[in-house]
Amino acid sequence: MELLKEFMEVRGDIYSILSVPFYKELTAEYIDVLKKYLPVIKKLSLESGNSRFTDAVNRFEPILDAEFDKNLYDGEFSKLFLGVNKASHTGHTVTPHESVFLSPSHLVMQEPWEDVVEIFFNNGLGKDKTFKEPEDHITAEMSFMAFMSKKAAEHIAYGSAPEVIRCMEVQEMFLKRHLCSWVHLLADDVLRSSDLDFYKHFPKMVECFMEADIATMEQLKEELTTVS
Template sequence: MQWLAQLDNEDESSAMSADWQALSQLAQQSSLASVQEEYQDLFIGIGRGEVMPFASWHRNGALMEKPLIDLRQDLFALGFERNESVKEPEDHIAALCEVMAMLVEENSHQQGVFFNRHIASWYNDLVKQIQGAKAAEFYRVVANLLARFMELEEVALSEQNIAVRSSELD
């Protein structure tokens, strides 16, 4: 939380910068315990959280469905292995963002294919649910930043003229 609170924006005129600034200010005002409690209420809850941050839920309406199976196959093809200490399924939005961060360093074509196969079709639904959730305060700002970043990602990938076909992850 401390590094978020200390973020310094160079270009304060962009919408992305405004979102980062809002997150930084909220991090200054929030305790780690309150953010952890919000995460628990928002994404885990008792039985189920207010929002489900998993691709298979948004794409099929249930957890552990075909989108997760497809993702696992693609992760294997890309050389990624599941970290056994992680409890959440691999289709959690945070895990998908982590994969995108690794792919940006390696191969933009694979990044574009991965984004379109596993993120593009559902991230807007997730963002809207978080923004409308009663329990969301800190994560509402995170959702705003996620939306802005994913929109920029879509533009960047399309500007690179990445021809995306769902079967091209090799």
């Protein structure tokens, strides 16, 4: 169980780290953290047997070897997510909210947002006052996965197998009902809109990580149910 606890803690870290580029400008310090965790992500891709995940990591990995140009990255973030200088490229701003991609109106804070808010509340995650975006922003949804993974690790430490299984069930449900229902659309949108290799390949790696994570949750839940 100690190995499972460590896995859940690291998995929570990965969700937190991968959520950052969709919400704020990157820094050299963040790139260093991403470099530190990328071997772990690559190991997960190989262990998953998901060839799309492994290919996405392999495509992204060399990009981190290039010199980090903060002005270049800041400009691309502003163009993609803030709509700055959008006329010089596609005329399109990426809006990383589930409601924008999946609701009939394609507006923020629609039906998907309402469901996400309820899920957060039911699982003890309150609104972060420093986070100004709606709860169905990709970063908020990934932060929920990090929160639930850390929560599972805490229950493992307490020896509460039923609560660990419940945390896994919630995460599997959230991936299927929310994140994995639209992250591929977001990844494609960023790919079409970006000129920078980092943003072209990073969202696809995130998409494939989540896709593989569903299978991981299913497997771990089954194993834990059997032994408990």
